[in-house]
Amino acid sequence: MAGIGFELRKMMRRDTLTGVAKAYLYAGVISSGPLILSIIGMLLIGVLSLGKVIPDFLITQFQVSVTYLIAASLILTGFVQLAFTRFMSDRLFEKRIDLVLPNFNAVVLIATSMSGVIGLVLAFTLFADLSLGYRVLMITGFVILSNIWIAAIVLSSVKEYKHILGTFFIGYTVTVGAALELNRFGLEGLLLGFVIGHFVLLIGLSGLIYRNYPSDRFVSFEVFDKRFAYPSLIFVGFFYNLGVWLDKFMFWFGPGTGQQIIGPLRASAIYDIPVFISYLCVMPGMAAFLVRIEADFVEFYDEFYDAVRSGATLAHIQESRDMMVRTVRAGLYEIMKIQAVVILLIFAFGDWLLDKLGISTLYSPLLRIDVIAASLQVLFLGALNVFFYLDQRKTVFSLSFVFVLLNGVLTALTLHFGPGTYGYGFAGALLLTVIASVYLLDRKFEGLEYETYMLQKS
Structure with a gap:
């Protein structure tokens, strides 16, 4: 899965200060991916919305809501991230490029179904007391983020790093701009801006995938075939993402370190900011x-x-x-x-x-x-x-x-x-x-x- 790595090697071989600097700059942004860019966008939206969203506590509710969306979508898609990565890398090694797109669509379908069902269940149980608009936006954001992590995996094999960076830039520019434009509608406005921006990002990433991996078939479930199954990879992705977020959850729900923010969502003022x-x-x-x-x-x-x-x-x-x-x-x-x-x-x-x-x-x-x-x-x-x-x-x-x-x-x-x-x-x-x-x-x-x-x- 070293498509981008191949392009970085070309830059490094130029053996110039500009070539090396460009390689590290592109590598820093690409490797950070949507996770760190989401954090930056979320912080920017919060800072620029101060004084415009009344009361200010709504900004905290927005940032905490997005944090949970990121954490939950990463942990959930951890079950399919690495298994799909292995399937795709094996097919690329076999020169079966035509199998990438239909199986990507199959994984997206499964991720959408899983995140959608879980989101609906939570919306009518733990989040039942919150507004309908908030619940709809949280479900939508959960589904979109889950699909973005899958799309980012596929694009790690694509050499068009400039187009990938451009897509991320457009997506997060729209995210921040839409959230700031809609922040007058309070918490729901901020969340709607976040959802719109990430939907634009998902469409852009999907477009790159469709362009680089054309296929006559739209969907194929070969990725879930026993011949290509790697059970250990299913749990590795889950355990790794759970391990990264476990201490945060423990501080959020600790009796002396966490406080309720909105509905069942909690945060830890003492722990979250430094993290x-x-x-x-x-x-x-x-x-x-x-x-x-x-x-x-x-x-x-x-x-x-x-x-x-x-x-x-x-x-x-x-x-x-x-x-x-x-x-x-x-x-x-x-x-x-x-x-x-x-x-x-x-x-x-x-x-x-x-x-x-x-x-x-x-x-x-x-x-x-x-x-x-x-x-x-x-x-x-x-x-x-x-x-x-x-x-x-x-x-x-x-x-x-x-x-x-x-x-x-x-x-x-x-x-x-x-x-x-x-x-x-x-x-x-x-x-x-x-x-x-x-x-x-x-x-x-x-x-x-x-x-x-x-x-x-x-």
Whole structure:
């Protein structure tokens, strides 16, 4: 799934400062995807709506509602994200491009049905006391976001990175503009603007998919065929997304840390603000991740397995393996270096940043540990990506499950011990999981030739 990575390699080969800068800029925006852009858009809408939406608490209700939409749609589609990614990458390897679009439509149909049914059930149960307009917009937003995550997966294989970036720019420009234009209608106006903008984004992304993957068939359910089933991938996507959001839910619904915002939705003023800021600080690390792992690593990965398939000499195979290992280590090290700089900047100027944003500097300790945790998450993502390329599904499943378990247990301990420990549960869970990931990755590379030749199924 390195279509964009291929284009980034072309930029890097120009060996100019402009080429490298462009590669990292594109990689930062592309790898951040709609998640971080949604956060930025949501914050922009909130800031620019101050004084125009009365009372101001409606802005908080909007931001909390959107946060839940993002979290719930990511966790729900986690069941299909990676399984569909594997199906699509296998079909592209087989040059069966005509199967991408019909199976994308099938996954979209399933995601729409799942999110729509869950949204309807919640609308008439937990959200029954809220306005009809609010409930309709929440269901619509839930369905649209679920489909956007699926579309983003397909576009990771498309080389038209400029068109992808342009589509994201248009989508989020419309989101912010529509929300600001409609904010005079209060909470429903803000949500309607969010829904309109993301619908435009979904249409744009879908248009790119239809253009790049033409097919005579409109829908095909081969992606759900037992021949192409990878049960572990279904749960990996779910566990990873659940692990990322578990500590947030625990703080939202903790008796001493959360407060009711609208209907059943709760938030944690003490925890949420530093977390959102910290995720905006990982764009440099995500750029390094995409350039070094998706671009550099893939080149030597392909070279190694091409050498194996073509019957190259053992010396050439070992040399290709060594280059692949060095690339992974260099990539993870570069992510560490870049995020270390970001962490030092937050330690040095965190108080100033919070003050400029009108946020109490009492949040500084939590902001610092959250930036460290978010940086560790980028490292974890990088390691998982390498495991996926090496087809270590069981390892990824185990690491994702352990991540959920550790985050739940350690966050529960921090809630017990009080504010001085907040944030350390999430960071500790990621630190332990990253250490385990690097250890297992090192062991995997040590026996790569043996496993490649001797442990293949006939």
